[in-house]
Amino acid sequence: MATHTTHTTGSPKYEPLTEFLRRQSRAVVRMSFDEIERVIGTKLPPSATHHRAWWSNNAQNNVMTKAWKDAGFESEDVDMKGRRVAFRRVRSEASGDTGAPSVDVTTKDRHPLIGWMKGTLTIAEDVDLTQPADPEWGEAAYGEKTWADRK
Numbered sequence: 001m002a003t004h005t006t007h008t009t010g011s012p013k014y015e016p017l018t019e020f021l022r023r024q025s026r027a028v029v030r031m032s033f034d035e036i037e038r039v040i041g042t043k044l045p046p047s048a049t050h051h052r053a054w055w056s057n058n059a060q061n062n063v064m065t066k067a068w069k070d071a072g073f074e075s076e077d078v079d080m081k082g083r084r085v086a087f088r089r090v091r092s093e094a095s096g097d098t099g100a101p102s103v104d105v106t107t108k109d110r111h112p113l114i115g116w117m118k119g120t121l122t123i124a125e126d127v128d129l130t131q132p133a134d135p136e137w138g139e140a141a142y143g144e145k146t147w148a149d150r151k
Contacts, residue, residue: 016040017039049083
């Protein structure tokens with residue numbers, strides 16, 4: 001079993017969760033809030049038990065988000081009443097975080113190539129994707145009418 005020497009840049013309070021998730025071989029790890037508290041060795045903040053948004057995958061949201069993101073997971077299926085959350089693996093630890101887009105390593109629900117190019121395309125701010133690439137395409141498709149005539 002490989003050991004990890006990397007540490008999160010988030011709060012040391014949540015590093016035990018990062019290490020716990022890294023050791024998991026499952027693609028989805030379901031945990032109760034109580035189980036998470038046992039792993040981190042302290043109570044979750046009140047906002048974690050009262051606000052669904054606390055469990056979002058936005059790393060700017062709270063320091064614990066960084067813990068599961070650093071381990072290669074994202075949160076999902078948050079059940080506030082049942083006090084449960086699932087963490088889904090979105091990248092393998094072997095790949096590390098190279099800055100490349102995350103690739104879903106699970107193949108059960110969808111084809112492995114779906115989403116593999118996510119994040120690789122940037123559209124310039126001044127490009128209007130609702131307009132045809134060739135403004136004169138209407139002449140070929142509709143005769144003498146232009147795109148402006150079709151509006």
